[in-house]
Amino acid sequence: MSQLSAANLSDEHLSSISKSIAASQASGLKIVDWWIYGIPAFERVVIQGQVPIKEASSLQGLIENEKFKEIAIFRKGIPVPDFFQVNLTIDKIGQNR
Amino acid sequence: MDINDDLSSNETLLHGRVSRIIQIHPSLNCNLKCKHCYSSSAPGLKNGLDVGLLINILEQASAIGYNVISMSGGEPFLYKSIEELTRQSKSIGYFNSVTSNGMLFETSNTKNTLKYLDLVAISIDGKEESHDTMRSHKGAFKKMLQGVEILKGEIKNYGFIHTLLPDSWKLLPWLTEFAMDHKAGLLHLHPLEMSGRANQNFNGIQFTSNDLHKIYIACHYLKTYYGNDLFIQLDLLHKDNIIDNPNFLFHQTFKPEFTCESFSSIFKELIIDDKGDIFPIAYGCSPFFKIGNIASIRKLSEMIEFFMEKKMDSMIRLFNDTYFEIVNHKDFEIFNWSERIIANSRFFDNEIDNTKMNKKEEGYSIYVDEGLNVLG
Numbered sequence: 001m002s003q004l005s006a007a008n009l010s011d012e013h014l015s016s017i018s019k020s021i022a023a024s025q026a027s028g029l030k031i032v033d034w035w036i037y038g039i040p041a042f043e044r045v046v047i048q049g050q051v052p053i054k055e056a057s058s059l060q061g062l063i064e065n066e067k068f069k070e071i072a073i074f075r076k077g078i079p080v081p082d083f084f085q086v087n088l089t090i091d092k093i094g095q096n097r
Numbered sequence: 098m099d100i101n102d103d104l105s106s107n108e109t110l111l112h113g114r115v116s117r118i119i120q121i122h123p124s125l126n127c128n129l130k131c132k133h134c135y136s137s138s139a140p141g142l143k144n145g146l147d148v149g150l151l152i153n154i155l156e157q158a159s160a161i162g163y164n165v166i167s168m169s170g171g172e173p174f175l176y177k178s179i180e181e182l183t184r185q186s187k188s189i190g191y192f193n194s195v196t197s198n199g200m201l202f203e204t205s206n207t208k209n210t211l212k213y214l215d216l217v218a219i220s221i222d223g224k225e226e227s228h229d230t231m232r233s234h235k236g237a238f239k240k241m242l243q244g245v246e247i248l249k250g251e252i253k254n255y256g257f258i259h260t261l262l263p264d265s266w267k268l269l270p271w272l273t274e275f276a277m278d279h280k281a282g283l284l285h286l287h288p289l290e291m292s293g294r295a296n297q298n299f300n301g302i303q304f305t306s307n308d309l310h311k312i313y314i315a316c317h318y319l320k321t322y323y324g325n326d327l328f329i330q331l332d333l334l335h336k337d338n339i340i341d342n343p344n345f346l347f348h349q350t351f352k353p354e355f356t357c358e359s360f361s362s363i364f365k366e367l368i369i370d371d372k373g374d375i376f377p378i379a380y381g382c383s384p385f386f387k388i389g390n391i392a393s394i395r396k397l398s399e400m401i402e403f404f405m406e407k408k409m410d411s412m413i414r415l416f417n418d419t420y421f422e423i424v425n426h427k428d429f430e431i432f433n434w435s436e437r438i439i440a441n442s443r444f445f446d447n448e449i450d451n452t453k454m455n456k457k458e459e460g461y462s463i464y465v466d467e468g469l470n471v472l473g
Contacts, residue, residue, distance in 0.1 A: 001269070001318070018313050
């Protein structure tokens, strides 16, 4: 949160992050972790979420979303793999539209 | 809010029912005079709604699907009939929730009432100094903390409600920690509404796009790490989450049946204001959309049928205009749906006369004048 305060973030920059959160929500992804990189902060953000395998079709919307420069999908679950862990990277936000 | 988040509504209920809420403002009497109060509540406003009439309406509303009452005000614990109202509503089957400033929990009226409540939300404006300043009452924070301690011993579900100001995103981590430290289950974040006393004290203050994004991001960040223990409800939405959502748009291909039975599915919130007037959607909606009054001799179902017949086309126009305003306007990327609906409903203020029923028409003239029949 201090990074939100410290960084002089433009509306466009913030909008890109908000849209990514909204897209994650719309796809049914439960966000479980964040990584915030860069000086100033938020130049690169990785949002990690989980979605049950049964609802994996909702990932299509995320894959088509151009906000995400990189999407890494892992099959997870113990003892039976029953969800996908999805890492969404929002990179160089100002230029990545 | 409300229509914004069905998930949040579900989670406020014990048995997983979809919540259909009746928001009751039984009186504007309050022990405080908060700077941000949207209803201009204050000490000395003694009039309260007749409890018998309220219970009568609650019985009828239960039959058409409403299952939660949410009391605010004014300070609900100053309403003299709160114990009877909550006891009766509980026996009808309602989930009882109350929003309070938490300062009156030592009174016997309050202690007797708490056993009928399922959820209490305590208002908090920030750290001690900010809270006391906003409440125009030195010591309000300390008194509220004492109330929280009483509440913890009396009720299973309780939480905090915070009125968001433009720079509230800075406060959100503290609020979250505060709620967690006090074992609260809910942190409800509601943006400042420019009505009532807030309009006088905060005139000129605006949420910039930057503020709204920061609140939205901060809230979701905190949900990630605290969401399992604390339900964080934000009354702000991203426009991408309403596109083609039937909760926000009456599609040409999907029009619900406009019957009394379907009413609570379309309008998941019903408002009873301090005059006993009944409105859909939110407190502060244009008088044009008044459904009726608790003192009306008509049944609630008749009032609703009349509303459906005479005002539903306008309501659809209001919803659709608001929807397209948000979707097409770059400034509404993050927005408060109720606030936009209330603001746009004001365009209908001048249409009131056009909808008055001809007095010769079957007894419906009561709706024209019933505002005069309101209890004090």
